[in-house]
Amino acid sequence: MVDRGANIELGFTPPQNVDRAAKWEVTASEPAVASQRILERITLDLAGAHAANPASGRSVVSIPTKRMSRTSVHLRLTARHDGRIVAEGRAVVLFTPTQTWEDFEVHCWGGNGLPYLADFELRLGRLLGLTCAQTGASWDMREAMANGFRNQCFFGVDGLNNPMYFWDQRAWNNSKDDSI
16 A cells, blocks of 8 residues: 555566567556546656666656545556557555545445456446445455545444343443443
8 A cells, every 4th residue: 555645666577578669658547437537647768767777677667646536546557569569567556545534425335246247336336426335354445445435344243143242241231341
């Protein structure tokens, strides 16, 4: 995770089989209502400012995030030669969430659909105006943030069906200890 406003340092090793005449570009976008909103497009100079470190062979580019407003940024690194993509890399970077919500969020009760429809369902949710996802597991939270949704953590308990409920209630009634 990256703090909002901090630059993302993207490091990569250009494949040796890609022609040196290829044009390299990084695109940074964030989830939007129907697709992605491109916020940064950086043309790389692998012979100059973005040249590979001789010791590691890695090139590094710094991507500003000040304009990003969603929960994640999607990075796409491409190399083009003669108008076609000859190398491509993708990554999703999550922003460290804050505990302050200063806006209005719209969410609905979550549900586990078919895994191969997850992206479609998330896009449909954005089209319907959803901005927040009810989540209850770390993988669920990452998926929601990667798709531009805020998280409302929701952890269910068994309530009165919980076999320990009676004993917990009895212990609290006897002690009034809020740590129970």
